[in-house]
Amino acid sequence: xxxVEVKNLNKKFGKKQVLHDVNFVIDEGExxxxxxxxxxxxxxxxxxxxxxxxxxxxxxxxxxxDIVKDFEKAIEGVGAIVxxxxxxxxxxxxxxxxxxxxxxxxITKERIDEVIKIIGLGxxxxxxxxxxxxxxxxxxxxxxxxxxxxxxxxxxxxxxxxDPEGIKDVRELLIRLAKKEKMAILISSHNLSELDxxxxxxxxxxxxxxxxxxxxxxxxxxxxSRYKIFLDKTKGISKYIKxxxxxISDYLIEVFIEDDDxxxxxxxxxxxxxxxxxxxxxxxSLEDAFIKMTGGNTID
Amino acid sequence: MIRLFQNELFKIFHKKGLYIIFxxxxxxxxxxxxxxxxxxxxxxxxxxxFEEQLIKEYESGNVELDEQYINAKSTMATKELIKNNDxxxxxxxxxxxxxxNVIQPLYNSYYTNLYLYNDENTANMIKKQVDSKVxxxxxxxxxxxxxxxxxxxxxxxxxxxxxxxxxxxxxxxxLNYRLENNIPYSHKDSSLSIxxxxxxxxxxxxxxxxxxxxxxxDSLIEKREVEKATQTFRYKLDNKLIDDSYTxxxxxxxxxxxxxxxxxxxxxxxxxxSSSVIADEFNKGTIKQLLVRPFSRSKIIIAKxxxxxxxxxxxxxxxxxxxxxxxxxxxxxxKTLIDPYVMYSFDSHSVIxxxxxxxxxxxxxxxxxxxxxxxxxxxxxxxxxxxNGVSTAIGIxxxxxAGILEMYVDAKPIISYIxxxxxxxxxxxxxxxxxxxxxxxxxxxxxCISTAILLFIGILLFFKHKDIKNQ
Numbered sequence: 001x002x003x004v005e006v007k008n009l010n011k012k013f014g015k016k017q018v019l020h021d022v023n024f025v026i027d028e029g030e031x032x033x034x035x036x037x038x039x040x041x042x043x044x045x046x047x048x049x050x051x052x053x054x055x056x057x058x059x060x061x062x063x064x065x066d067i068v069k070d071f072e073k074a075i076e077g078v079g080a081i082v083x084x085x086x087x088x089x090x091x092x093x094x095x096x097x098x099x100x101x102x103x104x105x106x107i108t109k110e111r112i113d114e115v116i117k118i119i120g121l122g123x124x125x126x127x128x129x130x131x132x133x134x135x136x137x138x139x140x141x142x143x144x145x146x147x148x149x150x151x152x153x154x155x156x157x158x159x160x161x162x163d164p165e166g167i168k169d170v171r172e173l174l175i176r177l178a179k180k181e182k183m184a185i186l187i188s189s190h191n192l193s194e195l196d197x198x199x200x201x202x203x204x205x206x207x208x209x210x211x212x213x214x215x216x217x218x219x220x221x222x223x224x225s226r227y228k229i230f231l232d233k234t235k236g237i238s239k240y241i242k243x244x245x246x247x248i249s250d251y252l253i254e255v256f257i258e259d260d261d262x263x264x265x266x267x268x269x270x271x272x273x274x275x276x277x278x279x280x281x282x283x284x285s286l287e288d289a290f291i292k293m294t295g296g297n298t299i300d
Numbered sequence: 301m302i303r304l305f306q307n308e309l310f311k312i313f314h315k316k317g318l319y320i321i322f323x324x325x326x327x328x329x330x331x332x333x334x335x336x337x338x339x340x341x342x343x344x345x346x347x348x349x350f351e352e353q354l355i356k357e358y359e360s361g362n363v364e365l366d367e368q369y370i371n372a373k374s375t376m377a378t379k380e381l382i383k384n385n386d387x388x389x390x391x392x393x394x395x396x397x398x399x400x401n402v403i404q405p406l407y408n409s410y411y412t413n414l415y416l417y418n419d420e421n422t423a424n425m426i427k428k429q430v431d432s433k434v435x436x437x438x439x440x441x442x443x444x445x446x447x448x449x450x451x452x453x454x455x456x457x458x459x460x461x462x463x464x465x466x467x468x469x470x471x472x473x474x475l476n477y478r479l480e481n482n483i484p485y486s487h488k489d490s491s492l493s494i495x496x497x498x499x500x501x502x503x504x505x506x507x508x509x510x511x512x513x514x515x516x517x518d519s520l521i522e523k524r525e526v527e528k529a530t531q532t533f534r535y536k537l538d539n540k541l542i543d544d545s546y547t548x549x550x551x552x553x554x555x556x557x558x559x560x561x562x563x564x565x566x567x568x569x570x571x572x573x574s575s576s577v578i579a580d581e582f583n584k585g586t587i588k589q590l591l592v593r594p595f596s597r598s599k600i601i602i603a604k605x606x607x608x609x610x611x612x613x614x615x616x617x618x619x620x621x622x623x624x625x626x627x628x629x630x631x632x633x634x635k636t637l638i639d640p641y642v643m644y645s646f647d648s649h650s651v652i653x654x655x656x657x658x659x660x661x662x663x664x665x666x667x668x669x670x671x672x673x674x675x676x677x678x679x680x681x682x683x684x685x686x687x688n689g690v691s692t693a694i695g696i697x698x699x700x701x702a703g704i705l706e707m708y709v710d711a712k713p714i715i716s717y718i719x720x721x722x723x724x725x726x727x728x729x730x731x732x733x734x735x736x737x738x739x740x741x742x743x744x745x746x747x748c749i750s751t752a753i754l755l756f757i758g759i760l761l762f763f764k765h766k767d768i769k770n771q
């Protein structure tokens with residue numbers, strides 16, 4: 001069941017159209033990676049989804065409620081971090097969580113303690129947030145977003161400032177929330193390696209257009225696979241390879257080729273006196289797929 | 301909504317700025333009260349160098365003698381007296397007052413006759429008076445001085461001059477009051493207030509005598525002020541309410557006046573709280589934490605407004621209590637909230653007796669429109685510009701502008717439609733007369749209420765449609 005539906009979202013800043021008919025859905029238990037270069041429209045889309053900016057045209061529906069017409073009901077089931085975890089620096093971590101708990105009915109002290117445990121801030125939770133590192137603030141921000149057990153979690157660059165261990169923790173936490181709590185999660189990031197092997201769907205946005213919205217599996221299949229071939233020499237090899245390729249060194253080439261065509265290529269090379277030492281199929285990363293889709297990190 | 305309101309208050313009361321302003325405003329009152337109590341006699345008695353120098357210069361023969369020389373001579377003579385009398389060294393003592401207010405003028409007259417008029421006979425006559433007064437000083441009995449004065453008045457002939465009779469009657473009344481209530485002439489507030497009353501009474505009699513002179517609004521207001529001062533003080537005299545606590549620095553007066561005035565500290569509090577609750581949240585991004593919670597923007601801004609107003613209204617009350625406690629401690633005088641407080645009604649031309657608490661609250665009600673409009677204005681500016689500097693500047697400039705604009709209402713009647721000159725309702729309290737004829741209670745009410753409504757609608761609309769810009 002779709003918990004989030006974004007339909008034909010358009011937004012202009014002055015005369016400049018920054019979002020063009022953005023469409024996507026997020027189902028229960030799904031983790032959608034919202035990917036795009038800086039300035040592509042990720043944060044703007046998120047702000048429109050949360051009612052933080054006015055919508056030009058189009059609709060955002062969360063758990064069946066329109067975010068404009070039925071704001072309070074729509075937003076009740078949402079937890080979010082937008083841009084950065086903006087917390088009250090002059091209050092302690094616990095006081096920040098307590099403030100947020102007050103906005104909802106039925107958040108007990110036990111729930112606050114549980115969240116403190118989840119985000120791993122146990123010892124420092126009563127310190128003022130101004131004394132926290134960026135990573136600790138990020139954890140507290142996540143705590144603030146999940147405190148009321150939302151059905152939908154929207155996280156804008158939540159791993160900013162986290163160390164590798166912290167990133168791993170967040171990844172595990174989100175996987176758990178998606179699987180156990182059936183949360184629909186949107187996570188935006190420009191660090192694609194963090195999202196790899198973690199998000200279930202990738203929605204790629206560029207210059208305000210969604211250029212791809214498919215499962216990560218499909219995305220990686222989008223184009224040919226990449227093979228590394230080690231040889232005794234590479235001189236003059238290009239004339240025997242029809243596919244896109246790079247000569248990396250005197251003994252190594254990289255070829256983008258369909259799996260079915262690999263044997264033909266190898267035969268051709270053998271026939272032309274090239275000795276093949278090793279053939280490795282490289283799994284395509286999300287980053288490769290992204291670069292393929294967007295043609296690099298450029299903003300038009 | 302209540303939870304929103306509670307959260308806003310929680311945030312406000314966890315900020316240090318508010319406490320700092322609170323402490324400064326209390327400390328300032330303490331400082332002013334202490335300065336008021338400083339004994340100046342030491343400074344007066346020791347500093348004779350200037351006069352000595354001046355006298356030497358004159359006596360060298362190069363400079364013609366004039367009033368400056370006479371003043372220096374009489375000042376030197378009185379300072380010598382103060383030096384030799386231990387009691388007189390205290391600024392508030394009857395002896396000091398006697399020397400400076402009775403003997404010094406006599407010295408002045410003596411030296412004038414001697415050196416300027418070269419009238420030795422008169423001078424010698426006055427010298428005898430001086431010597432007798434100086435002798436009085438040896439075992440100073442202030443009651444004897446007052447009795448002498450009473451005798452002198454009794455022998456004065458008024459020849460059926462009503463004004464003269466009334467003045468003498470009042471003089472006798474006051475002198476007897478001093479005797480009965482142990483209030484010698486001195487620089488103490490109780491004595492000075494009797495002197496001030498006497499001055500006011502004389503003016504009051506004059507105003508009654510020359511009714512025709514008081515036709516202009518300014519002079520009419522002046523007349524009414526004298527009437528008020530005279531009548532309220534006379535009531536206090538009649539009811540034996542005069543003591544040193546009935547002054548501008550008493551704990552009671554401090555409380556009532558503080559409750560009824562929007563001081564610069566209150567304005568700083570308004571600006572500080574409004575910017576921290578609105579502009580700061582936008583600037584630091586924390587507003588996003590609030591806007592993604594299940595409350596409409598109208599509820600959020602109304603909760604914020606209520607929290608700001610509650611804080612400011614509480615601030616005024618706490619500062620008033622704090623300041624009156626400080627004055628009480630410094631002056632060793634405490635009045636309770638139910639002690640009587642004398643006010644004056646221009647409607648009935650009589651005094652109104654109330655208590656400290658009610659008088660304070662009444663004054664407080666009069667400044668509520670000013671507080672509410674200033675608060676709504678700074679909140680609107682905060683919402684529009686989300687900039688602490690702009691909202692601070694506009695808040696303080698508006699407050700300052702009100703004082704300036706008030707002076708020009710008569711010159712430019714259009715100014716009377718500006719809320720800033722209408723928002724202090726104490727100008728209408730008990731039938732009081734505002735400075736300008738263009739200021740009328742019903743008009744002020746209408747202007748203040750419509751301004752508040754307009755500002756409130758503006759805040760609602762702008763906050764509701766404000767986009768959270770990308771960082």
